[in-house]
Each structure stands twice: as structure tokens, then as C-alpha cells.
Amino acid sequence: MTIKKYIKRAFPKVFSFFKNTPxxxxxxxxxxxxxxxxxxxxxxxKKTTYSSKxxxxxxxxxxxxxxxxxxxxxxxxxxxxxxxxxxxEDYLHKGAFSCVNPSKNFDTELYYKCNTDIYLxxxxxxxxxxxHGKKEGRLALPAKAKWYPKAIASSANGEPTTLKLxxxxxxxxxxxxxxxxxxxxxxxxxxxxxxxxxxEELAKKAIHDFKACSxxxxxxxxxxxxxxxxxxxxxxxxxxxxxxxxxFCHMHSKKSLYSGxxxxxxxxxxxxxxLNDPHVIKQVLNHFNDNPKSGLYxxxxxxxxxxxxxxxxxxxPAAQKFTKKWNIELKDDFLAYPAGGMFWARPExxxxxxxxxxxxxxxxxxxxxxDGSQLHALERMLGLLVEKNGYKQLFYYPKTGQFTHDTxxxxxxxxxxxxxxxxxxxxxxxxxxxxxxxxxxxxxxxPDYAKLLLGKALVESGVVSNAHEFVKSRNIAEFKVRKxxxxxxxxxxxxxxxxxxxxLGWSNEQAHSYAEQEFAYDLHMILPKDEMxxxxxxxxxxxxxxxxxxxxxYTKEQVAxxxxxxxxxxxxxLLVSSDLGKRKDxxxxxxxxxxxxxxxxxxxxxxxxxxxxxxxPGDFGLQNLHILNPLDKWQAGGFINPFVGEQxxxxxxxLKWGPLVSDFGRFGFLGx
Numbered sequence: 001m002t003i004k005k006y007i008k009r010a011f012p013k014v015f016s017f018f019k020n021t022p023x024x025x026x027x028x029x030x031x032x033x034x035x036x037x038x039x040x041x042x043x044x045x046k047k048t049t050y051s052s053k054x055x056x057x058x059x060x061x062x063x064x065x066x067x068x069x070x071x072x073x074x075x076x077x078x079x080x081x082x083x084x085x086x087x088x089e090d091y092l093h094k095g096a097f098s099c100v101n102p103s104k105n106f107d108t109e110l111y112y113k114c115n116t117d118i119y120l121x122x123x124x125x126x127x128x129x130x131x132h133g134k135k136e137g138r139l140a141l142p143a144k145a146k147w148y149p150k151a152i153a154s155s156a157n158g159e160p161t162t163l164k165l166x167x168x169x170x171x172x173x174x175x176x177x178x179x180x181x182x183x184x185x186x187x188x189x190x191x192x193x194x195x196x197x198x199x200e201e202l203a204k205k206a207i208h209d210f211k212a213c214s215x216x217x218x219x220x221x222x223x224x225x226x227x228x229x230x231x232x233x234x235x236x237x238x239x240x241x242x243x244x245x246x247x248f249c250h251m252h253s254k255k256s257l258y259s260g261x262x263x264x265x266x267x268x269x270x271x272x273x274x275l276n277d278p279h280v281i282k283q284v285l286n287h288f289n290d291n292p293k294s295g296l297y298x299x300x301x302x303x304x305x306x307x308x309x310x311x312x313x314x315x316x317p318a319a320q321k322f323t324k325k326w327n328i329e330l331k332d333d334f335l336a337y338p339a340g341g342m343f344w345a346r347p348e349x350x351x352x353x354x355x356x357x358x359x360x361x362x363x364x365x366x367x368x369x370x371d372g373s374q375l376h377a378l379e380r381m382l383g384l385l386v387e388k389n390g391y392k393q394l395f396y397y398p399k400t401g402q403f404t405h406d407t408x409x410x411x412x413x414x415x416x417x418x419x420x421x422x423x424x425x426x427x428x429x430x431x432x433x434x435x436x437x438x439x440x441x442x443x444x445x446x447p448d449y450a451k452l453l454l455g456k457a458l459v460e461s462g463v464v465s466n467a468h469e470f471v472k473s474r475n476i477a478e479f480k481v482r483k484x485x486x487x488x489x490x491x492x493x494x495x496x497x498x499x500x501x502x503x504l505g506w507s508n509e510q511a512h513s514y515a516e517q518e519f520a521y522d523l524h525m526i527l528p529k530d531e532m533x534x535x536x537x538x539x540x541x542x543x544x545x546x547x548x549x550x551x552x553x554y555t556k557e558q559v560a561x562x563x564x565x566x567x568x569x570x571x572x573x574l575l576v577s578s579d580l581g582k583r584k585d586x587x588x589x590x591x592x593x594x595x596x597x598x599x600x601x602x603x604x605x606x607x608x609x610x611x612x613x614x615x616x617p618g619d620f621g622l623q624n625l626h627i628l629n630p631l632d633k634w635q636a637g638g639f640i641n642p643f644v645g646e647q648x649x650x651x652x653x654x655l656k657w658g659p660l661v662s663d664f665g666r667f668g669f670l671g672x
């Protein structure tokens with residue numbers, strides 16, 4: 001239960017008085033942040049460890065059900081264990097936060113994703129299944145591979161390297177100092193430690209504990225303001241120092257949580273494969289030692305993060321400062337970057353970032369938004385900067401125990417089939433769908449092609465002189481209408497053409513006719529996304545509540561015509577932004593949907609826009625399933641985007657490549 005719901009139930013009169021005021025919003029957010037912090041610390045303190053006797057008992061139970069296979073686990077982890085129990089204890093440790101599998105008969109990740117209550121409680125997947133899950137009828141599904149990395153050779157053998165190493169830690173929770181010291185105690189070579197902390201009390205602990213660690217040569221501790229999250233202290237306090245080392249590791253303990261709930265698994269996952277596992281870390285150091293053109297290392301993105309974690313989301317505008325300074329072009333919407341902001345790096349690979357004097361005022365102050373800030377953009381720019389400087393990114397994939405330079409992991413979660421998608425959606429009582437590029441597609445893909453066709457027709461009839469200029473004027477008119485409404489709600493295509501008609505001297509009848517003509521061109525090009533339409537109609541036949549929600553300037557009646565053309569006509573609620581005055585990308589439509597959901601009803605939304613259809617409903621606590629936009633899938637297939645810049649309205653490009661992109665992206669997943 002959220003804090004807001006608790007206030008509503010416990011103090012209904014107070015809630016009624018304050019429910020529409022900023023006071024309640026600010027108060028509940030403050031309480032939720034405090035609750036998350038307290039629960040995070042509590043979860044850290046109650047981590048489960050298993051005695052040898054307990055581990056042995058669990059091992060026997062798992063073997064009896066053929067759910068642990070030491071040979072399989074050793075092969076998957078690319079390592080040799082001294083005995084069966086050592087292998088099982090390694091899985092007991094890692095299976096609580098990683099996607100490693102104990103045998104071909106049990107998929108750890110799938111168990112957590114099918115039983116999110118177990119994940120959120122911090123329980124171990126296999127241990128829960130042995131103790132409770134089997135009796136409760138929960139499924140132990142076979143291990144399923146979605147991604148096979150192009151692995152590179154690596155070695156944990158050999159002498160310690162002669163690399164000069166620095167550890168850069170930003171500490172918000174004191175227990176992370178204990179964790180870091182414990183990990184460094186297992187290091188095979190000496191390190192220097194640079195620590196930024198939030199208080200004098202933490203500073204004393206850091207100095208004492210790190211100096212007591214035998215593997216630490218030098219300790220530098222700075223008390224810093226709560227400004228710039230983890231990047232601010234690293235760059236303000238230590239950027240100059242870090243350039244004196246061959247490698248540095250940057251880690252922090254202050255977590256931003258996508259779910260709004262306190263879990264420790266993401267931090268444990270990053271900590272394990274960046275610092276704590278000697279077998280992995282030795283291979284990392286050996287690789288950097290032997291491959292001078294490797295510049296950045298981190299494990300692949302945490303497996304319980306949203307599928308769209310490697311998308312730019314709202315962060316491209318905030319990245320412009322870096323792209324201009326570093327002369328980097330942003331080509332794709334998906335990219336490889338250290339999600340969570342923790343990594344090993346060769347300073348030379350990040351020279352433009354480090355070789356500068358910083359002040360805390362160079363970074364945005366608190367409170368920061370969940371996304372879209374300069375710091376969120378900087379995190380995504382790291383891999384691009386490394387590659388700009390001629391270095392490679394190195395990744396570790398825990399499920400197979402392999403290292404790779406292969407960036408295709410960023411789309412690994414988008415491997416699915418129509419049957420798999422249908423099975424996922426069948427678990428929900430209420431399913432919502434986006435329209436464009438989710439249920440319907442355009443024959444030539446380009447959304448503005450209908451406007452261009454209208455522009456060409458108007459040129460032929462002598463109404464306008466240039467089709468491309470007409471498209472620009474039409475889009476500017478839409479923007480002006482939105483601006484006149486203070487960007488609140490939405491506009492219809494008819495409002496846009498009324499405004500444009502006034503600028504061009506058209507009658508109201510002409511403006512209305514041209515708006516209808518643009519729609520007619522678009523309607524003519526609408527095609528079904530066949531698998532999605534079939535699934536949509538099957539869900540209706542199965543008695544599910546189904547909603548269609550679209551941000552569009554087309555009217556509700558026009559959208560209904562498009563849906564009818566592809567075989568969707570009855571049994572659903574249609575929510576259109578131009579009709580409701582509420583949009584998905586502003587959050588107002590999601591607020592509307594959430595407020596009208598019956599309490600306890602399970603809900604999921606399916607759509608292709610990573611922000612409007614996935615990130616924002618997630619911010620409202622609404623389950624979502626992001627599918628690939630046709631162009632994203634096209635690029636995932638290794639093809640070049642043919643619609644970059646002005647090519648987006650080049651008719652020759654549209655006619656040549658549009659049908660190919662549209663057909664390739666008919667189903668919004670990979671591997672079908």
C-alpha cells in the first residue's frame with residue numbers, strides 16, 4: 001500500500017480536504033522517500049546467509065528434484081569449483097540477485113518475473129520454490145536463453161597485473177564501507193581509495209576501515225554536499241587524481257529505484273561483478289592489462305530493470321551539452337551504457353570528461369527528476385565517449401559467465417513470440433493497447449507522408465507552391481495551436497487546419513476539407529500489425545477488459561475508422577487524447593486510467609513509445625510491456641536508419657525503404 005492510500009484509508013477527512021492540493025503530493029512524496037530509505041537499510045541488514053549444514057540440506061533437496069546440476073552450473077559460469085557444494089553455495093549467493101541458473105530445469109530470472117512478490121520480498125528464487133513454491137503450485141520453468149553473446153577469450157589465471165588502480169567510492173549508506181572493504185580484502189593487488197561521504201561520521205568510519213584494509217595503500221576522504229549525485233563528487237573532488245592511474249573503479253551506494261520500492265538486488269548485482277567476485281575481477285584486470293584498447297567495463301544491464309532501460313528515453317535534450325562539446329552524433333534510440341553509473345574505466349578513454357575543473361554548481365541540484373536530467377544524460381554518454389576516443393566497451397554476462405564486446409544485449413529482453421506475448425497478457429484482467437505502431441502500421445512507415453501527399457495535391461491545384469514547405473507550415477500551425485492552449489490537453493486536426501487556413505486565406509469549408517483529405521491519405525495507408533490484432537481480438541473473446549489509448553490529433557471517430565480497417569471494431573474502450581484533453585506523454589491520461597481502475601484489478605499497457613507507453617505509466621505504478629517501434633527493430637537487425645534528418649521527408653527514401661521498415665517491424669519483438 002502506498003503512503004497516499006494509507007492516508008486515504010486512515011484519515012479520510014484529511015485526505016478529502018487536501019486531495020487536490022500540492023501539500024498532499026509533497027507530503028506523501030517526502031514520506032515515501034523516507035520509507036524507501038529506511039526499508040533499504042533494513043533489507044541490507046537482514047541479508048540471508050546459509051551455514052554449510054543448511055546449504056547441504058538445500059543441495060540435497062534441489063538435486064532430488066533435478067534442479068541443481070554442478071556440471072551444468074560450472075559450465076555456465078565458465079569456472080571450476082572444488083566440489084559440488086562449493087558450486088551450490090556460489091549459486092545460493094548469486095541467485096538472490098543475479099540471473100544465473102542452477103540447472104537446465106530451473107530459470108531463476110523467469111521465476112522472479114513470474115512471481116514478483118518473491119523478488120520484491122528479497123527471497124531467493126530456488127530456496128523459495130523448495131520451501132513453498134512447489135506446494136503453492138508455482139512453476140519451475142526450464143532455463144531459457146534469450147541472448148548468446150559473441151564471447152571473447154578471458155583468463156583468471158596468471159600473476160597479478162602491474163596496473164596502478166584507484167577505487168572511487170561515493171558512500172551514502174555506511175554499511176557499504178564494510179562491503180567495499182570486504183571486497184578489497186580479496187583483491188590480488190594493492191589499490192588507492194578515494195571516498196566521498198555525506199557526513200563527518202561516515203568520513204571517520206571510512207578513514208578507519210579503509211586504512212585497516214591490507215590491500216589499501218592510500219585513503220583520501222572528502223565530505224561532500226548532496227549535489228551532483230555520484231558524478232558530481234567524483235568529478236569535483238577526484239577527476240584530476242584519477243588521471244594518474246591506469247584504471248579506476250567508480251561505485252556508489254545511493255540508489256535511484258525504478259520501482260519506487262526498496263530492493264537491494266540491483267546494488268548487489270553491480271557490486272558482485274564490479275568488485276566482489278575475485279574470479280570475475282581478476283579476468284577484468286587481466287583483460288585491461290592485455291588489451292590496451294579496452295576502455296570501459298561493466299556487467300550487462302540488471303535483468304530486472306525495465307526492458308527499455310537501454311533507451312535514451314527523455315535524456316537526448318539534456319545530452320546536447322556533451323554531444324556538442326565532444327562532437328558525438330546521437331544516431332540510435334537504444335545504446336549500451338553503465339545503467340546505475342558504476343564501472344571500471346581507463347582514464348584516457350574518458351579524457352574529455354576528466355580533464356576539466358568542476359564545481360558543484362556545474363551539476364543540477366536536488367531534487368532531481370526521475371529521468372531527463374544532465375546526470376542521467378551523462379551516464380548514457382560514457383560508452384559513446386569511450387568509443388569516440390577509439391576504445392572498446394567490455395561487458396560481463398552473468399548467465400553464461402562470459403565476457404564480450406557485443407552490444408546486442410541491450411535488446412535481449414525483446415526476444416519473444418506471438419504465443420509468448422499472448423501468454424503474458426492473459427495473466428491480466430485489463431489490457432490496454434497503443435494504436436500507431438502497436439495495433440496499426442503505415443504502409444510507408446513515415447508519419448508525415450500523408451501530409452506530403454496532401455501538399456503535392458495542393459501544389460497541383462495551385463493552392464500552395466511547395467509541398468515540403470506546406471508540411472512545415474502545417475506542423476508549425478499545430479504547434480501554435482498547442483502553444484495557444486498552454487500545451488494543456490490536446491488539439492484536433494481540424495483545429496490545426498482552422499489556424500492554418502486563417503494564415504493562408506482559406507475558408508472554413510476549405511480548411512475542414514483539407515483536414516479530411518490528410519486523414520483520407522493516412523487511412524488509405526493504414527495496415528494491420530497482424531499478430532497484435534489477432535492477440536487483441538483473442539483477449540476480447542476471452543472476456544478480458546480491453547482499452548485502446550492513443551495520443552493523436554485525429555478524432556475519436558477517425559481513430560475508430562483506422563481500427564475498423566484492420567479488423568478491430570467492437571468490445572473495447574477507446575481513449576483518444578484529442579477527445580479527452582488528456583495525453584499519455586504528459587501523464588494526464590495515465591492518471592485518468594489509474595483513477596478509474598477498480599481496486600485490485602490487474603492492468604497492463606502495451607505500446608511502442610518508450611516514454612509515453614512505458615516509462616510514464618510505470619511512474620504511475622501501472623504495469624507496462626514495451627514493444628519495439630518498427631524503426632528500432634530495423635536498426636536492431638543491423639540496418640541503417642534511412643530517415644535521418646531531412647531524409648525523413650524525402651519521398652524517394654520513403655517509397656524505397658518505408659514498406660521494408662514497416663513490414664520488418666510488423667511484430668514488435670525479435671526472434672519470431
